[in-house]
Amino acid sequence: MKVKKELSSVFLVFILCTIAIASSIFLIVNNKIKIISFETQFYVLRGMIFLYLFAIVTLFFRLLFYTYIIKLGKSIRFKMMTKVFHQPKIEGKYKDHYFQVHYCSRDGDSPSFIRTYVKMIFKKKMKFDNKKLSKIKGKHLGNPILCVKHIIRSDKNYLLVKTSPYIFEKNKLFDMMNYLIEISHKYRKE
Amino acid sequence: MAIRLKKHKKGKEKKGFDKSKIKKILLYLLVSLVLFLTFKKGFLMVLFIVLTFIGKTMRTALGINFVMFDPLVFFAILIIKYMDIMSFFIFLFLTVFLADANAGNLTAGSLLNYVLFNLCPLISYFFLKNASLMVFGMVTAFLYSGLMIPIRIKPLAGDPFQTTAKGITNIIFVYLYIIFLGPVFELIFNYLV
Incomplete structure (x- = not known):
């Protein structure tokens, strides 16, 4: 149960991050934010996407490893x-x-x-x-x-x-x- | 199924919403806000120290200590390039020396790390003070890995695979951090410091 809770909270955070990044891309591409310069927006968005992808890759390999150990455990x-x-x-x-x-x-x-x-x-x-x-x-x-x-x-x-x-x-x-x-x-x- | 001797039962009885946690979070937020408004350098230092510890904890928790993805070198480069040498020494003392001493891991390897973390950015600082962040950072990363790998493998008899993996991943991650996060931090430093 604890694992399911943990996983569901992780997925919730990822869904929220995806929505945040998608909406930022939409706003930047359509030039909706005019207070900050386009260059700054671009740098921030690039940094966000990097962190997002880094987290996804880390999480993916972590889950892969975790499920493999669970399977190994079940087999013995x-x-x-x-x-x-x-x-x-x-x-x-x-x-x-x-x-x-x-x-x-x-x-x-x-x-x-x-x-x-x-x-x-x-x-x-x-x-x-x-x-x-x-x-x-x-x-x-x-x-x-x-x-x-x-x-x-x-x-x-x-x-x-x-x-x-x-x-x-x-x-x-x-x-x-x-x-x-x-x-x-x-x-x-x- | 947990097969442990049942001695600490009282600690598990607490359930429900913990108010003390919210108080702690609010206190941290207040301290951060006060720091941000009064002492911006201090605020950045605290932020960097917290992020470095998160990176280190993640490495240990995920069981991949041979992948140096914690941003310690990157932050050390940023601090020495955009802040001052004193802040750089304090940052390294707190995140490397004191952290290892506190965890009881103060060994020859960790002391070597501490010396190299201090030495490599300093060399870059004295020779490439006005170079771009990319040149400055990459020279530092190459210097660190180039010195760390042979010293840790030969005189300290470390594991060759692990040490090499640490050195290479350090260069890769410093490069990635500079490419993707460097401009953002440059903007922050230009605004705050």
């Missing part, structure tokens, strides 16, 4: 958890464990390149050997493993595997989830 029975303009997260159950796949891109030291975070979410308190987890690096079945961490915050408790770049193949996602299950058994502290 995962559900989309984020809105259109946020970095997509899909969540669901796999082999009796809860997982979340987060397609992200962040600024900073080195993590700004596109990445896939696969998270195994726990409802109970868990303890892992963080020293051993931090040593896990390299490749797993062709997927580069950038790091493995156990994240505990007030509302979060999950085992995280960072890979790069985005993973869109079902089998690769299942590989990563199986890998996380394997790690959770191997490095768990009792």
Whole structure:
């Protein structure tokens, strides 16, 4: 529902922008605005059209990406958890464990390149050997493993595997989830 | 379906129309109006800072940090060319250095960015002070990308694809902004400053 609301408000804004630009073109072409010089009107209109087209192209690719992730999520029975303009997260159950796949891109030291975070979410308190987890690096079945961490915050408790770049193949996602299950058994502290 | 530990329930209870938001918006509008009427340079600075932050947030939210479409370089060029060097330093300090420090991202890469953002427009300013906005802007953009790509790839061991993409998209977007929005901002500066 939230996504539908968000999308409908975006489309409403676009319809309003289209009407505004179309009416500006009409007024400028018919020389109806006489207070401002034609040159100024032309520059402003050109700038508006540029921003309008830029926004349309960005939105189009965003929606394309978003719907692709929704379809991917549906194919593995995962559900989309984020809105259109946020970095997509899909969540669901796999082999009796809860997982979340987060397609992200962040600024900073080195993590700004596109990445896939696969998270195994726990409802109970868990303890892992963080020293051993931090040593896990390299490749797993062709997927580069950038790091493995156990994240505990007030509302979060999950085992995280960072890979790069985005993973869109079902089998690769299942590989990563199986890998996380394997790690959770191997490095768990009792 | 959200699988999170339920600790922050109280925050979600608020529903309906939030009056405090309208108050905030009205306050911002009032401050902007006062700035516009009393201190036009300050008004433009605030406008540029807000637009730059919107661009940066969009980049992160859309997951395309390797596409430098935020207008930071463009605004830096406009400020140094049409306003003054002091405003240019303040603008970069607030939008690059302080923003990164506040987000906890103050690394070698971001410091290099800060130095290059300062250095490249300054070089253009001293050598091409009276050139057109297109020449001034493109020289700055090429200088920035030309220095950023090799330094970030080699000594800082950054990702080559991402760094190159950043450099190239920076040039493309500075060109597009100058072509389509440059004349509008020139008119604004001629009117306000």
